[in-house]
Amino acid sequence: MDDMFCYQCEQTAKGVACTTKGVCGKTADISNLQDDMTGALVALAVATKNKDIDEATYHIMLEGMFTAITNVSFYDVTLKDLIGRIDAITLSYGGKLHIYTMKEVWSDNEDIRSLKSLILLGLRGMGAYAYHAWVLGYKDKEVNDFFFTAMRAIGGKGSVDELLPLVLETGKVNLACMKLLDEANTQTYGDPTPIEVPLMIEKGPFIVVSGHDLYDLYQLLIQTQGKGINIYTHGEMLPAHGYPKLREFDHLKGNFGTAWQNQQKEFIDLPGAVLFTTNCLMPPKENYKDRIFTTEVVSYPELVHIGEDKDFTPVIEKALSLGGYSEDEVTVLSGGPMMGKAMPNDTFVITAATNAITVLKPEKYPDMACLRCGSCTDHCPAAIQPVRINEFERAKDVDALNRLSALDCIECGLCT
Ligand code: SF4
Ligand code: SF4
Numbered sequence: 503m504d505d506m507f508c509y510q511c512e513q514t515a516k517g518v519a520c521t522t523k524g525v526c527g528k529t530a531d532i533s534n535l536q537d538d539m540t541g542a543l544v545a546l547a548v549a550t551k552n553k554d555i556d557e558a559t560y561h562i563m564l565e566g567m568f569t570a571i572t573n574v575s576f577y578d579v580t581l582k583d584l585i586g587r588i589d590a591i592t593l594s595y596g597g598k599l600h601i602y603t604m605k606e607v608w609s610d611n612e613d614i615r616s617l618k619s620l621i622l623l624g625l626r627g628m629g630a631y632a633y634h635a636w637v638l639g640y641k642d643k644e645v646n647d648f649f650f651t652a653m654r655a656i657g658g659k660g661s662v663d664e665l666l667p668l669v670l671e672t673g674k675v676n677l678a679c680m681k682l683l684d685e686a687n688t689q690t691y692g693d694p695t696p697i698e699v700p701l702m703i704e705k706g707p708f709i710v711v712s713g714h715d716l717y718d719l720y721q722l723l724i725q726t727q728g729k730g731i732n733i734y735t736h737g738e739m740l741p742a743h744g745y746p747k748l749r750e751f752d753h754l755k756g757n758f759g760t761a762w763q764n765q766q767k768e769f770i771d772l773p774g775a776v777l778f779t780t781n782c783l784m785p786p787k788e789n790y791k792d793r794i795f796t797t798e799v800v801s802y803p804e805l806v807h808i809g810e811d812k813d814f815t816p817v818i819e820k821a822l823s824l825g826g827y828s829e830d831e832v833t834v835l836s837g838g839p840m841m842g843k844a845m846p847n848d849t850f851v852i853t854a855a856t857n858a859i860t861v862l863k864p865e866k867y868p869d870m871a872c873l874r875c876g877s878c879t880d881h882c883p884a885a886i887q888p889v890r891i892n893e894f895e896r897a898k899d900v901d902a903l904n905r906l907s908a909l910d911c912i913e914c915g916l917c918t
């Protein structure tokens with residue numbers, strides 16, 4: 503028998519399902535606890551049928567959905583605590599516990615399993631949106647009630663003909679939920695507009711903020727004002743730079759790193775702190791574990807968690823103690839170190855052919871006169887003459903440059 507069953511994200515093992523350990527780093531125990539927690543939400547939905555649902559009940563449904571999405575929760579203690587809180591609310595409505603287990607979905611016939619999975623995974627993503635909107639004070643009763651209706655259907659014995667319309671309804675309600683979050687974000691932080699986002703990390707203490715909770719970013723920006731700490735977005739937090747009220751902060755400097763899945767390489771030896779506000783957390787390496795912080799529903803054993811009071815002092819103190827980089831100037835290459843082109847600044851177009859971005863600490867070499875050794879000509883893959891081309895380029899002799907086929911240069915950098 504499999505240790506676990508999870509196929510909720512595109513990382514899933516062999517494109518089928520994670521059945522022994524999650525590709526995301528989730529253990530079988532954590533996956534099974536998430537299933538238990540989802541089963542507890544089904545029991546809650548059943549208990550509240552035809553009853554007035556209070557705010558705390560709506561909220562814990564969103565919390566449970568959000569907690570189960572990928573790269574968010576890796577900690578048994580917080581999951582057990584959440585299950586206990588869901589069960590307590592279920593009992594307060596006169597409901598029964600442990601009436602449903604997710605194994606019933608995973609082992610059902612393929613049509614029912616597929617339809618229920620589509621609904622459940624849609625609800626989890628929607629739960630994250632609704633949770634963010636809630637944090638900013640925006641709620642929608644129709645959206646919130648739908649979580650309960652849909653979870654009752656997941657725990658029910660509905661046929662394909664009954665579940666299919668609910669799948670379509672999940673998509674429809676999801677659009678309403680995204681509209682709600684859009685309203686929450688734009689009315690709180692202004693309408694986002696396109697903006698150039700620097701990729702350079704300036705010298706001095708800094709904090710990298712990952713995930714997509716704009717409220718957390720805003721609170722951190724306020725608490726770091728005037729402290730000599732720069733803030734950089736990471737991964738899915740990149741769009742935050744577009745919001746007028748967030749970019750009012752001069753110390754929101756730019757974006758750190760590349761895609762979220764590269765964090766285990768990019769955070770090695772990082773001289774700054776990192777705050778994970780939502781998903782995208784990968785199991786941290788020992789090398790940098792001491793500088794990773796979580797908040798809201800994100801949790802991982804041994805990492806410092808910032809609670810509801812949003813007191814980011816531990817993150818700030820860590821950033822100050824690490825001190826950041828000692829230089830703020832970097833050389834950016836579009837491509838790898840051998841074939842990459844040196845870019846004059848960090849605002850250049852990334853195309854499908856961009857295989858890498860290389861950021862190097864600048865090395866200063868003293869200028870020296872050419873020895874006319876001919877080595878650059880020997881190594882030029884375009885079989886042209888770099889030194890002669892350089893001379894005619896300085897002389898602005900275009901005809902000579904054409905004769906020397908200067909345009910054949912592929913900018914490989916071997917001669918420099
Ligand atoms: S969330 Fe983790 S365990 Fe689930 S499918 Fe994705 S990689 Fe696998
Ligand atoms: S520029 Fe070319 S010819 Fe001049 S010293 Fe360097 S490698 Fe030799």
Ligand code: SF4
Pocket residue numbers: 878881882883884885886887888910911912913914915916917918
């Ligand atoms: S940069 Fe241009 S001139 Fe220099 S070695 Fe490469 S192809 Fe030749």
